Amino acid sequence: xxxxxxxxxxxxxxxxxxxxxxxxxxxxxxxxxxxxxxxxxxxxxxxxxxxxxxxxxxxxxxxxxxxxxxxxxxxxxxxxxxxxxxxxxxxxx
Numbered sequence: 001x002x003x004x005x006x007x008x009x010x011x012x013x014x015x016x017x018x019x020x021x022x023x024x025x026x027x028x029x030x031x032x033x034x035x036x037x038x039x040x041x042x043x044x045x046x047x048x049x050x051x052x053x054x055x056x057x058x059x060x061x062x063x064x065x066x067x068x069x070x071x072x073x074x075x076x077x078x079x080x081x082x083x084x085x086x087x088x089x090x091x092x093x
Contacts, residue, residue: 026065
């Protein structure tokens with residue numbers, strides 16, 4: 001999952017396929033020319049079933065990165081399409 005995220009977002013060569021490197025890449029966008037990122041993560045059901053602790057850590061890392069960039073010129077937007085405990089669903093309508 002970490003490798004797939006890195007590949008999809010074209011993280012720099014130093015990205016180490018770990019949660020610390022994920023957080024670093026999402027909070028410091030010197031490697032990204034546009035400086036803005038919106039991410040949609042889908043298909044996390046399998047991760048939730050096979051490794052719920054990894055899913056929990058992923059959510060914590062994503063929440064931290066969003067929080068770190070919330071007041072910056074380039075806030076981070078992440079949409080999870082898999083329901084996750086502790087994150088409210090978007091209202092229907």
